[in-house]
Amino acid sequence: MKFFKRKKNKKSKNKDNNQDEQHQSSDQLQEHEEAIEQQLDDDFMTETVVKEPEEARPSESEQEQTPSQEQVAESSDEQVLDQRLEKTQANFGKKMKQLFSFKKKIDEELFEDLETTLLMADVGANATMEIMEEVRKSLKRRNLSDADAVLGALREQLTELAKQVEAPLIIDTTKKPYVILVVGVNGVGKTTTIAKLARRYKNEGHKVMLAAGDTFRAAAVEQLKTWGEREDIAVMAQKTGADSASVIFDAMTSAKARNMDVLIADTAGRLHTQSNLMQELAKITRVIKKNDETAPHETLIVIDGGTGQNAISQVRAFNEANKLTGLVITKLDGTPKGGVLFNLANEFGIPVRYIGVGERSKDLKPYRAEDFVNAILD
Numbered sequence: 477m478k479f480f481k482r483k484k485n486k487k488s489k490n491k492d493n494n495q496d497e498q499h500q501s502s503d504q505l506q507e508h509e510e511a512i513e514q515q516l517d518d519d520f521m522t523e524t525v526v527k528e529p530e531e532a533r534p535s536e537s538e539q540e541q542t543p544s545q546e547q548v549a550e551s552s553d554e555q556v557l558d559q560r561l562e563k564t565q566a567n568f569g570k571k572m573k574q575l576f577s578f579k580k581k582i583d584e585e586l587f588e589d590l591e592t593t594l595l596m597a598d599v600g601a602n603a604t605m606e607i608m609e610e611v612r613k614s615l616k617r618r619n620l621s622d623a624d625a626v627l628g629a630l631r632e633q634l635t636e637l638a639k640q641v642e643a644p645l646i647i648d649t650t651k652k653p654y655v656i657l658v659v660g661v662n663g664v665g666k667t668t669t670i671a672k673l674a675r676r677y678k679n680e681g682h683k684v685m686l687a688a689g690d691t692f693r694a695a696a697v698e699q700l701k702t703w704g705e706r707e708d709i710a711v712m713a714q715k716t717g718a719d720s721a722s723v724i725f726d727a728m729t730s731a732k733a734r735n736m737d738v739l740i741a742d743t744a745g746r747l748h749t750q751s752n753l754m755q756e757l758a759k760i761t762r763v764i765k766k767n768d769e770t771a772p773h774e775t776l777i778v779i780d781g782g783t784g785q786n787a788i789s790q791v792r793a794f795n796e797a798n799k800l801t802g803l804v805i806t807k808l809d810g811t812p813k814g815g816v817l818f819n820l821a822n823e824f825g826i827p828v829r830y831i832g833v834g835e836r837s838k839d840l841k842p843y844r845a846e847d848f849v850n851a852i853l854d
C-alpha cells in the first residue's frame with residue numbers, strides 16, 4: 477500500500493497554484509537551478525574522467541551499459557536527494573510505514589509510536605508536539621481515522637513546516653560585492669560549503685572572491701586556497717593569526733576594486749559557549765559595516781545535520797552575536813536524523829538556503845521543502 481502520495485508533476489502543480497507571483501518566480505528559479513545543476517553535472521563528469529585510474533576504466537561491455545547523456549540529464553535533483561537522504565528516509569518514512577503495516581488499528585499507541593519516530597529523527601520535542609497536535613486536529617476536522625489519512629495529515633504538517641523556511645538565496649546584483657559571511661562551530665563544513673557556493677555562483681556567471689577569515693589555523697587558509705586554485709577563484713588571505721575582521725575588510729576593498737559580484741568570507745569555527753570568540757564575531761560584522769553599511773548581505777550559519785538538539789543552542793547563540801539570515805544544513809547524507817531541519821524551522825523560522833549532501837563540490841543543493849519532505853518520507 478502506498479501511504480504517501482507524491483506530488484511530483486510540476487506542470488499540474490502549477491495549475492493548482494493559481495500562478496501567483498511567488499510560485500511563478502520560484503518555478504523560474506527552479507528552471508534556472510536545473511540548468512545550473514546540469515552544468516555542474518557536466519563539469520563533475522569531466523572531473524571524474526580526468527581522475528579515473530587506469531584499472532577503474534570500464535570494459536567495453538560495461539561501457540555499453542553506461543547511461544547516455546540523456547539518461548544522466550534525467551537524473552533530477554529530486555532523484556539525487558532521494559538517494560542522498562536515504563539514511564534519514566530509513567529512520568523516518570520507512571519506520572512510519574512499518575508502524576502501519578504491523579498495526580491496522582489507529583489508536584493512541586500508534587500516535588505515540590509516530591511521536592517516538594519523529595523524536596528519534598531529531599525533530600525535537602516542541603516541533604513533534606505541535607505537528608502531532610495538528611495531525612489530530614486535521615483528522616478530527618475531516619472525521620478520518622484510516623492509515624492513509626493519518627500519514628497524509630502528517631505529510632501535510634511536515635510540508636507546511638518545511639515550507640516556512642523555504643526562501644532561496646538570491647544574490648542582489650546591485651550590491652557590489654554581495655557579501656556573504658559564513659559562521660558556525662568547528663568542523664560543521666563551513667569551508668567546504670564556501671567552496672561549493674563559490675563554484676555554484678561562478679557557474680551562474682558571477683565574479684566570485686573568497687576571504688580566508690579563518691586565521692586561527694594555517695591549514696584553514698591553505699584549505700581555502702587549494703579550493704580556490706582548483707576552481708580558479710581568487711582567495712584573499714593574510715598570515716595565520718592576522719585579525720579576521722581586517723582580512724575580510726581588506727578583501728571587501730579588493731573585491732570592490734576588482735569589480736567582484738560576490739565575496740564569501742570564511743570565519744574560524746568557535747564554540748557557541750566561548751563568549752570572547754562570539755564577541756569577536758560581532759566585531760567582524762561591525763568592521764564589515766565600516767566598509768559597506770549594507771553588508772553583510774547574508775549571514776549564513778552552517779549546521780551539521782547530525783548534531784541533534786545541540787543545533788538549537790548553536791543557532792540561538794550565533795543569532796544573538798550576529799543576526800543570522802540563512803542556514804545551511806550539511807552532512808545530511810551521513811545522518812539518519814535529518815529531522816533536525818524541522819526542529820530548527822519550528823524554533824527559529826530562519827530560511828534554510830542550502831543543504832549539504834556530500835563532500836564533492838556539487839553536493840550542495842538549494843533547499844526545496846517539497847523535495848526534501850518527499851525524499852525523507854518516500
Ligand SMILES: Nc1nc2c(ncn2[C@@H]2O[C@H](COP(=O)(O)OP(=O)(O)O)[C@@H](O)[C@H]2O)c(=O)[nH]1
Nearest residue numbers: 662663664665666667668806807832833834835
Ligand atoms: N558527508 C559530508 N561531509 C561533509 C559535508 N560538508 C562538509 N563535509 C566534511 O566535513 C569535514 C569538515 O569540513 P570543513 O569545511 O573543513 O568544516 P569547517 O571546520 O566548518 O570549515 C570535511 O571532511 C568535509 O569534507 C557534507 O555535506 N556531507
Ligand SMILES: [Mg+2]
Nearest residue numbers: 666667690696
Ligand atoms: Mg574551515
